[in-house]
Amino acid sequence: MIANKMKIQPEVLEAVVIRFVGDSGDxxxxxxxxxxxxxxxxxxxxxxxxxxxxxxxxxxxxxxxxSGFQVHIGSVEVSTPGDSVDLLVAMNPAALKTNLYALKPxxxxxxxxxxxxxxxxxxxxxxxxxxxxxxxxxxxxxxxDMTSLTKEALKDVAGLDNKTISRSKNMFSLxxxxxxxxxxxxxxxxxFNKKFKSKPSLIEANTKVLNAGYYFAETLExxxxxxxxxxxxxxxxTYRIIMGNxxxxxxxxxxxxxxxxxxxxxSYPITPATDILxxxxxxxxxxxxxxxxxDEIAGVTSAIGAAFAGDLAITTTSGPGLALKGEAIGLxxxxxxxxxxxxxxxxxxxxxxxxxxxxxxxxxxxxxxxxESPVIVIAASTPANCFNFAYEASRIALEHMxxxxxxxxxxxxxxxxxxKIKTVSEMPNIKNNKITEVKENWxxxxxxxxxxxxxxxxxxxxxxxxxxxxxxxxxxxxxISYEPMxxxxxxxxxxxxxxxxxxxxxxxxxxxASEGDLLVxxxxxxxxxxxxxxxxxxxxxxxxxxxxxxxYINPMxxxxxxxxxxxxxxxxxxxxSGQFASILKIKHSQFEFLQFNKIQGLPFANNDLIQKFKExx
Amino acid sequence: xxxxxxxxxxxxxxxxxxxVRWCPGCDDxxxxxxxxxxxxxxxxxxxxxxxxxxIGCSSRFPYYINxxxxxxIHGRAPGIASGVKLANPNLSVWIATGDGDAMAIGGNxxxxxxxxxxxxxxxxxxxxIYGLTKGQFSPTSLIGQKTKSSPYGxxxxxxxPGELALGAQxxxxxxxxxxxxxxxxxxxxxxxxxxxxxxxxxxxNCVIFNDGCFNHITDKEVKDDKQIYLExxxxxIFGKNRDKGLVLKGLxxxxxxxxxxxxxxxxxxxxxxxxxxxxxxxxxxxxxxPLAVGVIRSFDDVTLEEREDALTAQVKANSSFTKTDDLFxxxxxxxxx
Numbered sequence: 041m042i043a044n045k046m047k048i049q050p051e052v053l054e055a056v057v058i059r060f061v062g063d064s065g066d067x068x069x070x071x072x073x074x075x076x077x078x079x080x081x082x083x084x085x086x087x088x089x090x091x092x093x094x095x096x097x098x099x100x101x102x103x104x105x106x107s108g109f110q111v112h113i114g115s116v117e118v119s120t121p122g123d124s125v126d127l128l129v130a131m132n133p134a135a136l137k138t139n140l141y142a143l144k145p146x147x148x149x150x151x152x153x154x155x156x157x158x159x160x161x162x163x164x165x166x167x168x169x170x171x172x173x174x175x176x177x178x179x180x181x182x183x184x185d186m187t188s189l190t191k192e193a194l195k196d197v198a199g200l201d202n203k204t205i206s207r208s209k210n211m212f213s214l215x216x217x218x219x220x221x222x223x224x225x226x227x228x229x230x231x232f233n234k235k236f237k238s239k240p241s242l243i244e245a246n247t248k249v250l251n252a253g254y255y256f257a258e259t260l261e262x263x264x265x266x267x268x269x270x271x272x273x274x275x276x277x278t279y280r281i282i283m284g285n286x287x288x289x290x291x292x293x294x295x296x297x298x299x300x301x302x303x304x305x306x307s308y309p310i311t312p313a314t315d316i317l318x319x320x321x322x323x324x325x326x327x328x329x330x331x332x333x334x335d336e337i338a339g340v341t342s343a344i345g346a347a348f349a350g351d352l353a354i355t356t357t358s359g360p361g362l363a364l365k366g367e368a369i370g371l372x373x374x375x376x377x378x379x380x381x382x383x384x385x386x387x388x389x390x391x392x393x394x395x396x397x398x399x400x401x402x403x404x405x406x407x408x409x410x411x412e413s414p415v416i417v418i419a420a421s422t423p424a425n426c427f428n429f430a431y432e433a434s435r436i437a438l439e440h441m442x443x444x445x446x447x448x449x450x451x452x453x454x455x456x457x458x459x460k461i462k463t464v465s466e467m468p469n470i471k472n473n474k475i476t477e478v479k480e481n482w483x484x485x486x487x488x489x490x491x492x493x494x495x496x497x498x499x500x501x502x503x504x505x506x507x508x509x510x511x512x513x514x515x516x517x518x519x520i521s522y523e524p525m526x527x528x529x530x531x532x533x534x535x536x537x538x539x540x541x542x543x544x545x546x547x548x549x550x551x552x553a554s555e556g557d558l559l560v561x562x563x564x565x566x567x568x569x570x571x572x573x574x575x576x577x578x579x580x581x582x583x584x585x586x587x588x589x590x591x592y593i594n595p596m597x598x599x600x601x602x603x604x605x606x607x608x609x610x611x612x613x614x615x616x617s618g619q620f621a622s623i624l625k626i627k628h629s630q631f632e633f634l635q636f637n638k639i640q641g642l643p644f645a646n647n648d649l650i651q652k653f654k655e656x657x
Numbered sequence: 658x659x660x661x662x663x664x665x666x667x668x669x670x671x672x673x674x675x676x677v678r679w680c681p682g683c684d685d686x687x688x689x690x691x692x693x694x695x696x697x698x699x700x701x702x703x704x705x706x707x708x709x710x711x712i713g714c715s716s717r718f719p720y721y722i723n724x725x726x727x728x729x730i731h732g733r734a735p736g737i738a739s740g741v742k743l744a745n746p747n748l749s750v751w752i753a754t755g756d757g758d759a760m761a762i763g764g765n766x767x768x769x770x771x772x773x774x775x776x777x778x779x780x781x782x783x784x785x786i787y788g789l790t791k792g793q794f795s796p797t798s799l800i801g802q803k804t805k806s807s808p809y810g811x812x813x814x815x816x817x818p819g820e821l822a823l824g825a826q827x828x829x830x831x832x833x834x835x836x837x838x839x840x841x842x843x844x845x846x847x848x849x850x851x852x853x854x855x856x857x858x859x860x861x862n863c864v865i866f867n868d869g870c871f872n873h874i875t876d877k878e879v880k881d882d883k884q885i886y887l888e889x890x891x892x893x894i895f896g897k898n899r900d901k902g903l904v905l906k907g908l909x910x911x912x913x914x915x916x917x918x919x920x921x922x923x924x925x926x927x928x929x930x931x932x933x934x935x936x937x938x939x940x941x942x943x944x945x946x947p948l949a950v951g952v953i954r955s956f957d958d959v960t961l962e963e964r965e966d967a968l969t970a971q972v973k974a975n976s977s978f979t980k981t982d983d984l985f986x987x988x989x990x991x992x993x994x
Contacts, residue, residue: 081991271993280990293981304744306736323984324969325976329743334769338736341729341766345709345740348727349748353740371730460993461985499725499741499748502704507673507720509728510712519675520720 050222050268055114057122058217060210061139062131063100064093064107067210071129072109074214078227080281080458083271084113087423087568088281089121089455092395101155101163106135113221115270119422119568121455123645127220129213131155131186133164140176148180150213154187182263184256186212193252199241208249215253222268225250277460284423284453285312288356288382288446289319291430293326294462296352298431299438299470304351305330306342308361311394312450313384316356336364340381344368347377348508350474350498352434354380359388359401362445363408369443370409373534375508376485376494378437378472382430385449385564387641396641397451399564400616405445406594406623412531414538416440417593419447421567424459426452429591431467438472440541441493447593449615451643452565472496478503485518491544492537541595548588548597550606551575556584557657559607561633563590563620566644570613573649585653593620596627604631609656611636613644659701659749659776666697673723684835684861685714685782689721692780695842696722699849701749708751709738711758713789715782715861718753732763735770738777746962749849752779757787760796760816768825773961774853778845781818781858786867804866818858819942819953823935829855830942831952834875835862840886840951847952853960874948887941887951889930892922895947902926910940912947930955 058075062068069090076088091108098105112122128143130136132155143149156171170176171183190209194200211228218225229247236242257263282290296303305328307317321330329351333339340355347353357365362383372379385401387393405417416436420429426448433446473488473496484506485494497504506518514521515529550559552574562570567589574587588603590596604610611634612621621633636652638644671693679685696706706724710716712731719726725748729737734752742750759767759781770777786804787793793806797818801810822830829851831844841859848855860871874883885895885903893903900915902925913920930952932938938954978984 077989081989083993274993276993278986278990279993280985280988290981290985293984297981302744304740306740323978324972325978326981326984327969329965331739331743333736333739334765337733338739338766338769341733341736342740342743344729345727345737345742346744347740348725348737349707349741349744351744353744367730368733375727461990463982463985464980498745499707500704500745502702505704505724507675507708507726507728509719509726510730511728 050266053267053269054116055112055118056127056221056267056269057110057112057125058127058129059108059110059125059139059142060129060213061106061108061135062210063135064098064105065100065207066107066131067207068107068109068131071210071214072111074228074231075217075223076111076113076456077281078218078223079111079113079269080279081227082223083274084115084269085118085272085274085458086114086281087112087118087121087455087457089451101132101134101160103134103138103164106138108135108139113269115272117272119572120643123647127217129217131210131213133160133166133170136170137164137166143179145178146180148182149176150182150184150216152186152209152213153183154185182260184216189252189256190249193248194245197241197245197248200245204242204245208245211246211249212253212256215250216257219254219257220263220266222266225254274458275460279458279460281456282424282427282459283315283456284420284426284448285315285384286319287424287426287459288420288430288448288453289316291427292320292352292354292380292434293323293328294427294464294467295431295434295470296328297326297464298467299352299434299472301350301352301472303328304343304346304353305356306333306339306346306353307331307356308333308336308339310336310358310361312386312453313356313358313361313382315453316382316384336361337368340365340368343379344372344375344377347372347379348375348499350496350500352438353378354382354434356382356384358384358386358394359404360391362401362404366409369415370411370413371510372443373409373413373415374510374513376441377443378441378496379443380430380433380437380446381443382446382448384453385447393641395450397449397565397643398616398639398641399449399566399614400619400639401447402593402616402619403622405447412535414535415594416442416444416538416541417447418444419564419591419593420452421564421589421591423452423455423457427459427462435468435470436541436544438470439493439544440491440537441473441496442537447564449565474498475504476501483516483518484508485513485515491540492533539595542598545592545597547599548590548603550603551587552578553584553586555606556586557608558585558653559604559610560585560587560653561590561610561612561620561624562587563593563614566613566615569644569646569649573644573646573653576646577650577653582653582657585657590620593623601628604628609634611652611656613637613649615639615643659705660747661700662702664702666703668693668697670703671696671723673721675720677721678717679714680865682864683714684859685718687835687838688780688782688841688859688861689718691838691841692722692845695845699749699846701849705747706749706751707738707741708753709734709741710753711763713755713758713787715753715755716758732758732761732766734758735763735766735779739770739773739775742775742777743962743965746776750777752777754779754781755788756781756783756785756795756797756818760818760821764796768821771822771825771827771854771856774826774828774958775961776852777854778848779854779856781856782861783818783858784861784863784867785815785870786863788863788866792866817942818856820939822856823939823942823954827856827954828853828956828958829952830858830938830954831855832858832860832942832948832950834860834871834880834884834950836875844952847955851955853958883947884950885947887928887930887949887953889928889952889955892925892927894922894925901947905937910944931957
């Protein structure tokens with residue numbers, strides 16, 4: 041039978057979306073990560089997204105205890121984790137019930153039949169067994185007694201308890217999927233060797249089960265063929281798979297090293313931003329000072345203190361935390377200190393949807409403070425470029441002596457993708473405004489003529505002792521001033537200072553068409569969805585649709601108006617009810633901005649975008 | 658660690674060019690002058706001193722001292738000061754705060770800064786009233802106290818700052834009357850020398866909104882009988898005639914008179930500010946008459962910076978990473994050709 045199967049030529053595919061789902065204890069994150077890493081090392085472009093329950097230990101087999109990991113791999117450019125899936129691996133009834141909606145009709149479903157017992161079916165609220173009642177007839181169902189086969193594979197391995205045996209069944213499913221997509225087991229076996237270095241029985245057990253799954257798939261007549269996804273054309277270089285939050289943390293590490301400053305993080309745990317804190321606390325070897333504060337406010341105020349004392353200071357949070365930090369950000373604006381605030385956006389308002397993505401903190405970032413308090417706002421757009429924008433936020437804060445809010449979101453923060461590793465020497469230089477020389481008539485609010493950034497005299501510098509604070513400052517001396525004209529003057533200076541940042545950022549670019557019928561506008565974490573939708577519609581022959589993605593929100597690139605004027609129609613697509621559109625309407629009121637919005641805690645679906653764009657042209 | 662300097666300063670070196678704008682007769686002037694008097698004697702370079710404040714009358718303090726300073730937002734001075742100190746442990750960092758700033762709006766930061774034991778000094782100007790907002794009750798105002806926001810009398814029971822501080826694991830707590838510059842100066846110096854977070858409660862009279870609130874214990878005529886000035890290693894003795902003292906009876910402190918009932922000085926408690934167990938310090942801060950002043954607790958403990966430094970050194974010694982490129986190229990990477 042084996043010889044017979046070997047003759048089949050694998051079918052070549054451009055891209056495929058696979059979702060592994062199971063109980064939180066089934067090891068689906070590990071299974072998905074192993075598959076995506078192996079594929080990336082094979083040369084595919086990839087994008088992944090984990091989806092796990094917010095309950096820490098949800099009851100086994102329950103609908104809300106389902107954990108999933110989706111991966112999109114391709115021989116072509118892959119820019120999102122994908123909407124609907126080509127292969128669904130479901131380890132129990134609850135996982136099937138909560139994920140079947142995503143499987144494309146006619147496509148493959150692999151299930152562990154052993155888990156479809158009465159108890160688990162009841163927990164998943166199935167009244168009849170879906171494997172028997174005909175409800176899956178539109179799919180190609182591969183039923184595998186995965187738990188029994190795993191036990192069988194491990195019957196000769198000594199020293200394993202039942203729990204360990206049943207927890208290995210995820211490797212059986214991984215082995216099967218590796219065979220289906222013509223992948224080598226080498227990377228995963230290497231992983232076992234490293235991970236279980238001190239427990240040889242676990243190396244043996246996992247390797248056996250992985251192999252068992254692989255050979256089972258090979259010999260199984262139910263799997264009609266296997267597939268090949270060739271390596272993608274990617275820029276040459278050294279890559280690694282990186283998660284958005286890790287990339288953000290690493291961008292700050294690089295900025296600190298490049299600027300020669302020490303990195304200080306003041307933070308308070310909040311989903312989905314906490315992984316940035318988790319990452320930065322590891323790096324004491326670089327001298328990173330990561331301070332877990334008693335609350336969001338102490339997170340930002342400790343960072344302001346560190347900025348006053350001369351560190352590259354950052355604070356990380358998500359929506360509700362940004363609300364708490366508002367007053368302190370105003371202080372950093374008033375004292376004109378460099379500070380980066382990261383907001384990994386989630387669904388709001390209030391506690392909202394902590395584990396779901398949304399772009400609804402844009403107006404909060406822009407305006408969520410008392411008084412006229414302009415702040416620089418930039419947004420990362422992919423898991424990998426979180427690195428660039430964390431670096432960029434640091435550069436701008438230091439060069440312009442003012443707070444910068446960096447917006448990411450749950451989607452790109454938890455998603456992962458290949459990152460062509462940047463060395464610190466490749467990154468742009470970062471200047472800062474530190475001074476040590478004592479000049480006659482020196483004042484703390486003396487400014488750079490070009491940028492209007494004030495100078496940065498840090499404690500410990502002899503002769504430059506001075507006091508700053510939240511009260512309005514005299515434009516010349518920096519002393520407290522309640523003088524009416526001075527306040528107006530300082531308000532204008534603070535605004536003008538932010539506006540001039542546009543001379544220190546890149547121009548806006550368009551993709552696919554630089555003029556034409558329709559300009560699709562996006563910002564932040566929707567890049568992958570919008571880019572692939574506009575690309576697809578162009579390939580379908582709609583050549584006059586262009587795409588402009590904003591990473592710089594305040595100020596906007598200086599050529600924004602020139603680009604807007606090249607298109608007959610403009611549609612602004614956002615995961616909120618139109619916040620960026622409202623800013624564009626204020627700043628570029630001569631244009632009409634159409635909107636496409638989604639507020640479901642989910643990313644855009646490709647088909648919805650395509651349909652909308654077709655309607656508009 | 659803070660470095661010392663040989664530079665010679667006078668109080669003028671620590672006086673800024675800003676006009677002081679507190680009400681005439683306010684105890685804040687005493688605190689300011691005392692600070693300007695003792696700072697030159699601390700052996701710390703002026704550029705290495707940072708004053709941080711929040712909001713309130715007391716929080717104008719940094720503007721008047723010619724060092725580095727930051728006048729921040731209401732209640733948040735501990736966060737800012739912690740960031741300053743962690744960024745540059747060489748700095749001598751002081752917080753000027755009030756009862757409302759520290760214990761109402763900033764209560765959370767206040768307890769956590771004490772718990773962590775970063776080497777900072779906090780001067781708590783306690784006048785049992787909100788001054789800058791013109792006379793509302795504060796978290797230390799007394800029950801029944803009539804203020805602008807409690808015209809029929811305050812109904813909210815007060816905090817005792819010392820009790821709160823010891824509950825939050827303060828290692829250094831001192832108390833002093835606003836009209837006692839000599840003792841105040843001594844305490845400021847001890848607080849500076851103490852390694853860890855020191856909290857000094859100053860009983861500060863507000864001449865406008867709560868005038869005379871501490872007269873019953875700070876007035877010259879009654880001061881010696883109503884206060885006991887505690888000094889480490891010395892017997893707990895007080896009184897105009899130095900004939901009264903404290904003994905422990907059961908679980909309570911009791912005032913006794915030397916020469917009465919066979920009591921001699923040897924029977925009195927000897928103050929041990931350095932004791933780790935805060936039980937007796939707690940009794941002392943709760944005592945109403947005589948009111949304990951001086952350095953009540955001064956327990957040497959490891960600071961947060963010391964713990965962090967030790968960990969950092971350990972991590973650095975065990976790590977092969979010296980620059981970020983080492984991290985970026987570590988672990989699982991792959992080549993695309």
